[in-house]
Amino acid sequence: MDISPARTYADTAELIATEEPDFPSFLFSERLLVNAIKTFQSGFDGLLTYAVKANPSPHILSIMHREGLKAFDVASNAEMALIEKYAPGAGMHYNNPIKSRREIKRAYEEFGVRSFTIDHVAQLDQLAAVVPPSEDVEVTVRFKAGKALKSYDFGTKFGVMEDGAISMCTLTKAMGYTTSLCFHVGSQCEDAYAYERHIAATGRIAQASGIELKRLNVGGGFPAPYISSSAPPLEVYFDTIHTAVTDTFGSNKPQLIAEPGRGLSTGCTSLLLRVKHVRGEQSVYLNDGVYGSLMEAMILEFMPPLRVWRGDKIVGGETWDFKIFGPTCDSYDVMPQTFLLPAAIAEDDYIEFGLMGAYTQASLTDFNGFNRRELYWVNDILV
């Protein structure tokens, strides 16, 4: 599907000079998305899929499809419909363990899904009530093996412990499904060795349950290089995963699957917000906040790279710590972390936040009627 824009701007300065955007704006660089895809395609030795939830925008999905992604991690029927439309023919892995029977039925019958993740034995009954056991259907058991030193942890909500995973794999195999394993080390995982620990556990689970593991899904979690990040480069993650798989399985390696969300989609988009108001005690009020594009930065408290624009010129000079507020009438609409901004920042300036493609466009709300955001294609943006 052709999703090309009417115009692509050379850089952020040209965009501001031409459009003077007054609404929150996502600046998308196709070049940077293609670079991110190529980094994973050349570095990760396995099937590269994309976690649609990170950014389900049509332009992102279409470009991933065009660049050769053969399958996508989907969390809902609505995401399946998006894949059908923007990545026709691509495979879908229904990796959200929490599903209703109605959703499973639609996935199986309407969208042709043949790969499902579960993390509780009751979900096996739920699945079997709708999807007849067969070797053509892959059931992936999601387990957890401890918490990563530094990540946005999913372990409290998802994943069965190692012992439970062994019995679930045994049962899944006995029922006649093809059995696989997966884990998610947590999002923005700055601890590459969390993958190693989980892969070692995979070997133990497969051996104890007697399954011959054809596929192993190492999930997402690949971090973005935020200013606040202490993560090593992505190559360290790829090496750690490949070495751990060789150490665990020798020559009998399963096919690896990765499903990065943030790692693939965040660097290709910066966020341009406008200053509505500045008041004493270093407080800046922007045209979007925690009910919009800053929701995830509020939850994770990460620090993206940023620069301040006045028209098409960057504002420099002395910097101070500022509180950032969003535009709604809710007093929760404030960022917990402070941001180093030029002391001279003023009404109508812009703040461009880099690395803002993941979990931003995906979780916008209309709260207080602030429902308009723009998308511009820009070649050079802040990263």
Ligand SMILES: Cc1ncc(COP(=O)(O)O)c(C=O)c1O
């Ligand atoms: C099942 C699953 N896979 C992949 C991802 C993507 O994670 P990340 O954006 O950290 O790569 C998520 C995120 O919630 C997830 O739930």
